Amino acid sequence: MDYLQLGRSDMRVSRICFGTWAFGGWWWGKSDDDESIEAIHAALDAGINFFDTADIYGGGRSESVVARGLEGQSDVYIATKGAVLFDDKWMTGVSNEKAYLKRACEASLKRLKREVIDLYQIHWPDNKTPVSEPMEALMELQKEGKIRYGGLSNFGIRDLEVALDTARYESIQPLYNLLHREIEAEVLPFCDENEIGVLAYSPLASGLLTGKFDSQSQFPEGDHRRDHPDFTEEAFQRNLRIIDQLKEFAEKRECTVTQLSVSWVLAQPGLTCAICGARNAMQLDEIVEAVDYPLSQAEVDRINHIASSTE
Numbered sequence: 001m002d003y004l005q006l007g008r009s010d011m012r013v014s015r016i017c018f019g020t021w022a023f024g025g026w027w028w029g030k031s032d033d034d035e036s037i038e039a040i041h042a043a044l045d046a047g048i049n050f051f052d053t054a055d056i057y058g059g060g061r062s063e064s065v066v067a068r069g070l071e072g073q074s075d076v077y078i079a080t081k082g083a084v085l086f087d088d089k090w091m092t093g094v095s096n097e098k099a100y101l102k103r104a105c106e107a108s109l110k111r112l113k114r115e116v117i118d119l120y121q122i123h124w125p126d127n128k129t130p131v132s133e134p135m136e137a138l139m140e141l142q143k144e145g146k147i148r149y150g151g152l153s154n155f156g157i158r159d160l161e162v163a164l165d166t167a168r169y170e171s172i173q174p175l176y177n178l179l180h181r182e183i184e185a186e187v188l189p190f191c192d193e194n195e196i197g198v199l200a201y202s203p204l205a206s207g208l209l210t211g212k213f214d215s216q217s218q219f220p221e222g223d224h225r226r227d228h229p230d231f232t233e234e235a236f237q238r239n240l241r242i243i244d245q246l247k248e249f250a251e252k253r254e255c256t257v258t259q260l261s262v263s264w265v266l267a268q269p270g271l272t273c274a275i276c277g278a279r280n281a282m283q284l285d286e287i288v289e290a291v292d293y294p295l296s297q298a299e300v301d302r303i304n305h306i307a308s309s310t311e
Helices: 033-045 062-070 098-112 131-142 157-166 189-193 232-254 257-266 281-292 297-309
Strands: 003-005 012-014 016-019 050-052 079-084 084-086 091-094 117-122 147-153 171-172 197-201 273-277
Touching: 012 016, 016 033, 016 281, 033 062, 033 281, 050 297, 062 098, 062 232, 079 098, 098 131, 117 131, 117 171, 131 147, 131 157, 147 197, 157 189, 171 281, 189 197, 232 297, 257 273, 257 281, 257 297, 273 281
Parallel strands: 016 050, 016 273, 050 079, 079 117, 117 147, 147 171, 171 197, 197 273
Antiparallel strands: 003 012, 084 091
């Protein structure tokens, strides 16, 4: 496993960050806690020291599972997120108000069974609260010793700029993969200039870039991919054509499409980590091996060509 410094922090994190969204069950169908904990233990064995969760993942269930899986582990970093309002059934809104974020952080600390959270991230902007307010919440939580560092997730470039005028943050967490590259134009250069870590989520495009789906694939009730644009109608057909070519390229390289897709993300300048989810140890093993398949620039260029030229 390879490791990089996160922003200007003292955290040296594994380039594969274990994402635990699916542990919560919401949006992904059923999940098994014991299987999830086995996957966490497999991640530790593979050298992964960075785990990402959020309070909204199963209404706190993911955080609780992470706490169980990492019980007794001191040489790991836990990142979680707050800002999404929820009840015991589903999300109900978003709030960037300072008072709410501080309460949410306290609740996450209890579920994670930690005295301090290594990285606390504002999950989504609420598009009404001034950006300075959630940044003030992060500053106060840091001063109170409840978090070590703060980060932002899903914020656009203008908000990222304003936020940095208020307080320092060490990371952003954007959607980024071979099919979704919007952050390359402005966000990545901004983060590089300001030494802000970039934690790319959904590097496998919710499983699409594993190469395991075809035009007949169906998803169970409660799985967000049933209605996701990447998996529906014309976009899905185009994506499958891209993946067919990636399969050919991966076969020549003697790796899987999963490994190729994760390696592509890790090869991008300015990327600190790829946040990869896995329901079980077997899925995780395949992902971790991507670190052993670094791409040459010529290979990156070839993959870029495949993604941009398939109509």
